[in-house]
Amino acid sequence: MKMLNQEEAKRISDKVMSLSKADECRVQISGSRNGNIRYARNAVSTAGLTENTQLTVSVAFGKRQGTASINEFDDKALERAVRRAEDVARLAPENPEFQPAIKKQEYKSSATYNEATAAIDPEYRAEVAAVSINACRKQGLIAAGFFSDTTGFETVANSNGVFGYQTLSNLGFTITTRTEDGRGSGWATRSATDAKKFDAREASEIAIEKALKSVEAKALEPGRYTVILEPAATSEIIGRMFGAFDARRADEGRSFLSKKGGGNRLGEKLFDEQVNVWADPWNKDVPVLGWDDASMLARERTDVIKGGKVASLDYTRYWAEKQGQRAAGRHGNMIMAGGGKSTEELIASTKKGVLVTRTWYIRMVDPQSLLLTGLTRDGTFYIENGKIKHPIKNFRFNESPVSMLNNIDELGKPVVIGGDEVRFQMLIPPMKVRDFNFTSLSDAV
Numbered sequence: 001m002k003m004l005n006q007e008e009a010k011r012i013s014d015k016v017m018s019l020s021k022a023d024e025c026r027v028q029i030s031g032s033r034n035g036n037i038r039y040a041r042n043a044v045s046t047a048g049l050t051e052n053t054q055l056t057v058s059v060a061f062g063k064r065q066g067t068a069s070i071n072e073f074d075d076k077a078l079e080r081a082v083r084r085a086e087d088v089a090r091l092a093p094e095n096p097e098f099q100p101a102i103k104k105q106e107y108k109s110s111a112t113y114n115e116a117t118a119a120i121d122p123e124y125r126a127e128v129a130a131v132s133i134n135a136c137r138k139q140g141l142i143a144a145g146f147f148s149d150t151t152g153f154e155t156v157a158n159s160n161g162v163f164g165y166q167t168l169s170n171l172g173f174t175i176t177t178r179t180e181d182g183r184g185s186g187w188a189t190r191s192a193t194d195a196k197k198f199d200a201r202e203a204s205e206i207a208i209e210k211a212l213k214s215v216e217a218k219a220l221e222p223g224r225y226t227v228i229l230e231p232a233a234t235s236e237i238i239g240r241m242f243g244a245f246d247a248r249r250a251d252e253g254r255s256f257l258s259k260k261g262g263g264n265r266l267g268e269k270l271f272d273e274q275v276n277v278w279a280d281p282w283n284k285d286v287p288v289l290g291w292d293d294a295s296m297l298a299r300e301r302t303d304v305i306k307g308g309k310v311a312s313l314d315y316t317r318y319w320a321e322k323q324g325q326r327a328a329g330r331h332g333n334m335i336m337a338g339g340g341k342s343t344e345e346l347i348a349s350t351k352k353g354v355l356v357t358r359t360w361y362i363r364m365v366d367p368q369s370l371l372l373t374g375l376t377r378d379g380t381f382y383i384e385n386g387k388i389k390h391p392i393k394n395f396r397f398n399e400s401p402v403s404m405l406n407n408i409d410e411l412g413k414p415v416v417i418g419g420d421e422v423r424f425q426m427l428i429p430p431m432k433v434r435d436f437n438f439t440s441l442s443d444a445v
């Protein structure tokens with residue numbers, strides 16, 4: 001992939017807009033190099049590298065819109081894309097919720113790019129797999145894992161003078177370890193913008209320890225327990241809540257944030273006072289692009305929950321105009337305040353409880369209360385007098401993140417949880433929660 005620099009991206013964007021005869025024109029260019037390596041049963045199974053650069057042009061005649069995408073950048077290809085988008089727009093019905101192209105924005109750059117991550121090559125990926133596999137072999141365990149890295153750039157522009165350009169890089173890693181008889185299982189995940197902060201051996205050793213300790217799991221009666229949720233387990237549950245702060249759904253009565261009789265619950269205290277959540281594109285641990293791809297609006301640092309109160313809702317431009325509110329770029333990360341304790345220190349302060357490594361296969365039961373159902377997996381343990389006493393069989397749970405965040409005993413030190421692209425990142429603490437509702441047992445490990 002040829003990584004377009006800012007000057008090249010600006011020249012191509014300007015060329016596309018100059019070719020358009022529509023009332024307005026919007027351009028997005030993205031390029032990425034995605035590398036990966038996958039292993040299973042202690043052997044590498046696949047490795048790959050994909051490169052792509054794509055340009056999307058959107059035009060409008062009045063409220064009629066058309067879009068076309070290409071991955072060629074010569075003058076003829078650019079003109080074909082513009083003409084195609086215009087043809088589609090002329091045939092399209094009017095969009096009753098159409099919003100004209102935004103006015104010029106000020107985009108503040110964030111630290112989404114790191115040289116060490118961008119320099120990752122096949123040898124680096126192979127070393128990640130080798131370190132993990134060898135560590136598992138030494139313990140007589142079977143490893144399966146996936147490492148991926150992304151380097152790329154994003155550009156947005158429109159005919160009102162908007163222009164943004166930013167480079168990005170990221171990496172993600174997951175590992176599952178199993179005992180040969182299949183009775184023990186451990187898991188770990190890592191994400192980072194800076195490759196120097198990633199250690200495949202450290203992550204693998206955590207998964208190894210959990211696999212070895214989870215053998216001979218005992219059944220514990222379903223019921224309500226004090227639970228310590230590791231950050232990855234926490235993120236799978238409350239991540240679904242973060243996606244539900246949409247103002248329109250709340251105003252139209254389709255959300256847990258809907259108020260009886262109409263309106264939304266902005267400003268109401270719905271969570272424990274310890275709960276503080278905000279979005280910040282410039283956070284050094286989870287930086288994201290300075291704009292929202294969908295709307296091209298600039299992102300801002302925004303309180304989402306403050307002292308347990310709903311501090312803000314997400315407004316699309318259409319809904320903000322309809323409700324007399326102000327729209328801003330949708331969040332690219334979520335950061336939750338915590339304390340200074342590690343997961344191990346939370347365990348040490350627990351008289352009786354359950355440690356959950358991972359939650360998975362989560363499904364929505366009731367959108368109005370955000371009731372979710374899911375399973376624990378890859379290391380669930382019974383805690384007694386501040387120590388892990390023995391492994392226990394996995395549970396199915398029925399729980400709402402709203403209820404969960406009202407039952408907090410203590411929050412630990414936040415850690416990064418995310419994927420292999422700078423799209424949505426979280427900084428989430430482990431948490432000790434009381435009365436977590438386990439409804440039945442699961443035989444899966």
